[in-house]
Amino acid sequence: MSDKFETLAVRTQTERTQFDEHATPLYLTSSFVFQDAEDMRASFAEERDKNLYSRFSNPNTTEFVNKIVAMEKAEAGYAFATGMGAVFSTFAALLNAGDHIVSSRSVFGSTHSLFTKYFPKWNIETSYFKVDELDTLEQLIQPNTKILYAESPTNPAVDVLDLELLGKLAKKHNLLLVIDNCFATPYLQNPIDFGADLVIHSATKLIDGQGRVLGGVTVGRADLIREIYLFARNTGPALSPFNAWVLSKSLETLSLRVEKHCQNALAVAKYLEGHPAVKKVKYPFLPSHPAYDIAKKQMRFGGSIVAFEIEGGIDAGRKFLNNIKMCSLSANLGDTRTIVTHPASTTHSKLSEADRLEVGITDGLVRCSVGLEHVEDVIDDLKQALDS
Numbered sequence: 146m147s148d149k150f151e152t153l154a155v156r157t158q159t160e161r162t163q164f165d166e167h168a169t170p171l172y173l174t175s176s177f178v179f180q181d182a183e184d185m186r187a188s189f190a191e192e193r194d195k196n197l198y199s200r201f202s203n204p205n206t207t208e209f210v211n212k213i214v215a216m217e218k219a220e221a222g223y224a225f226a227t228g229m230g231a232v233f234s235t236f237a238a239l240l241n242a243g244d245h246i247v248s249s250r251s252v253f254g255s256t257h258s259l260f261t262k263y264f265p266k267w268n269i270e271t272s273y274f275k276v277d278e279l280d281t282l283e284q285l286i287q288p289n290t291k292i293l294y295a296e297s298p299t300n301p302a303v304d305v306l307d308l309e310l311l312g313k314l315a316k317k318h319n320l321l322l323v324i325d326n327c328f329a330t331p332y333l334q335n336p337i338d339f340g341a342d343l344v345i346h347s348a349t350k351l352i353d354g355q356g357r358v359l360g361g362v363t364v365g366r367a368d369l370i371r372e373i374y375l376f377a378r379n380t381g382p383a384l385s386p387f388n389a390w391v392l393s394k395s396l397e398t399l400s401l402r403v404e405k406h407c408q409n410a411l412a413v414a415k416y417l418e419g420h421p422a423v424k425k426v427k428y429p430f431l432p433s434h435p436a437y438d439i440a441k442k443q444m445r446f447g448g449s450i451v452a453f454e455i456e457g458g459i460d461a462g463r464k465f466l467n468n469i470k471m472c473s474l475s476a477n478l479g480d481t482r483t484i485v486t487h488p489a490s491t492t493h494s495k496l497s498e499a500d501r502l503e504v505g506i507t508d509g510l511v512r513c514s515v516g517l518e519h520v521e522d523v524i525d526d527l528k529q530a531l532d533s
């Protein structure tokens with residue numbers, strides 16, 4: 146088959162049944178049958194490539210995984226019920242007690258909770274580097290360091306990390322580089338090109354793209370995916386075939402949707418830069434972004450998330466949210482509907498102000514996940530909320 150992204154997204158498909166259906170049907174079955182004792186023995190011994198039980202594999206989840214594998218230029222993958230299922234299982238499968246992680250400080254909230262609250266129970270410690278201080282990262286590496294972990298762009302401050310540099314450092318120190326590529330999607334950025342060993346997605350965000358189902362996936366080196374698969378088939382975080390069917394369909398339009406999200410987001414970012422009530426705008430493809438050159442090097446477009454800071458701190462942020470009319474106040478992102486959040490008073494309110502600043506969350510920071518409404522309507526809503 147062609148190796149072009151759009152063609153892979155549409156034409157990677159489960160083998161047709163005797164009914165010659167055009168689109169892939171839903172395989173809502175928990176288990177599969179065998180011809181005879183020998184077929185069953187050989188299948189369980191993995192001498193035959195057969196589905197046994199949907200906790201292990203299912204035609205719908207396999208199709209979804211095969212698409213992400215192709216899009217990320219990976220060797221293999223496994224799909225999970227949620228993005229966090231993917232993050233947790235990836236670490237849990239590959240780490241032993243006493244191992245050490247070096248991670249970007251700016252990671253998804255629940256990932257941060259794994260590092261601080263749960264992994265220490267198994268004697269797995271994590272050291273953190275700041276997104277703008279990659280030059281200090283090598284000092285954090287210990288003899289027991291096994292994984293180098295990062296997200297780019299980051300949530301919610303939309304910082305961009307140099308994946309090529311991370312790839313070089315991982316190689317030099319013999320670490321596994323694991324990248325959560327959720328904000329970029331496989332359409333905008335392929336971390337494996339820069340040396341990542343594994344790539345994780347929360348499929349709940351732009352991969353579904355319409356705010357319907359949860360899902361997650363890890364793809365990358367076949368030997369590592371084998372370990373992750375064995376862990377997952379015993380511990381049970383498998384993606385449901387129904388959600389896989391929805392997500393595989395969504396991937397057919399990923400490139401179109403993401404490209405439009407990015408066009409709209411760039412227009413919103415440019416508009417906000419000129420608004421007097423806005424102190425600062427952060428968007429990877431604005432020349433004012435501190436890592437603009439890196440973003441241009443590793444991303445196709447700037448992504449769907451714009452972060453901006455309004456004058457007046459926490460109260461101004463809350464007032465802005467109260468004045469929003471069309472856009473949604475919601476915890477999701479990467480939806481067709483534009484979503485605004487105020488991290489300092491919500492998702493990150495439990496952190497001290499100093500800890501918030503460490504990860505780039507100022508009191509007036511607003512995160513806007515720009516959707517697919519007409520961009521003039523999005524800008525009008527943000528404008529009237531800022532003006533009032």
Ligand SMILES: *Cc1c(COP(=O)(O)O)cnc(C)c1O
Pocket residue numbers: 227228229230232253296300325327328347348349350359360361
């Ligand atoms: C949402 C998100 C996750 C977790 O995904 P779920 O599907 O909600 O479990 C992980 N990483 C990033 C960057 C996210 O945005």
